[in-house]
Amino acid sequence: MDKNCIFCKIIAGEIPSQKVYEDESMLVFKDIQPQAKVHLLCVPKSHFATLAEMNEEQAELVKKCFIKIPSIAREQGLDSGYRVIINQGADAGQTVFHLHIHILGGQPMGEKML
Numbered sequence: 001m002d003k004n005c006i007f008c009k010i011i012a013g014e015i016p017s018q019k020v021y022e023d024e025s026m027l028v029f030k031d032i033q034p035q036a037k038v039h040l041l042c043v044p045k046s047h048f049a050t051l052a053e054m055n056e057e058q059a060e061l062v063k064k065c066f067i068k069i070p071s072i073a074r075e076q077g078l079d080s081g082y083r084v085i086i087n088q089g090a091d092a093g094q095t096v097f098h099l100h101i102h103i104l105g106g107q108p109m110g111e112k113m114l
């Protein structure tokens with residue numbers, strides 16, 4: 001837990017969020033400023049800032065996130081596809097420095113930026 005981190009505060013329940021899924025490894029909640037009809041954030045329950053800083057133990061949590069994402073997407077009705085994004089650092093537009101995976105869908109995403 002990083003006391004200055006907004007996602008740690010969400011994980012701790014200090015800041016409310018619209019939770020979609022939770023287990024011992026991750027929390028999945030709705031993005032506050034959705035960029036698509038469905039926009040979820042999958043956040044491992046270990047504070048580390050970026051993909052570039054991830055250690056082996058944290059990588060195990062991220063692996064669990066990726067294993068879980070397809071069933072969460074199914075539950076959200078994203079049957080015709082979705083986009084999974086990790087922003088790494090400033091040029092990618094990362095604004096919250098607690099690693100998170102964006103899950104975007106519920107509409108055609110177009111071919112802009114992948």
Ligand code: 5GP
Pocket residue numbers: 006015017018029030031032033034041086087093094095096097
């Ligand atoms: P990044 O730009 O770092 O990849 O993504 C951070 C995301 O977190 C943004 O899409 C932003 O809307 C979302 N976000 C920032 N603060 C909050 C918050 O307090 N609650 C929720 N649910 N999402 C947040």
Ligand code: ZN
Pocket residue numbers: 001002005006007008009046047048097098
């Ligand atoms: Zn954090």
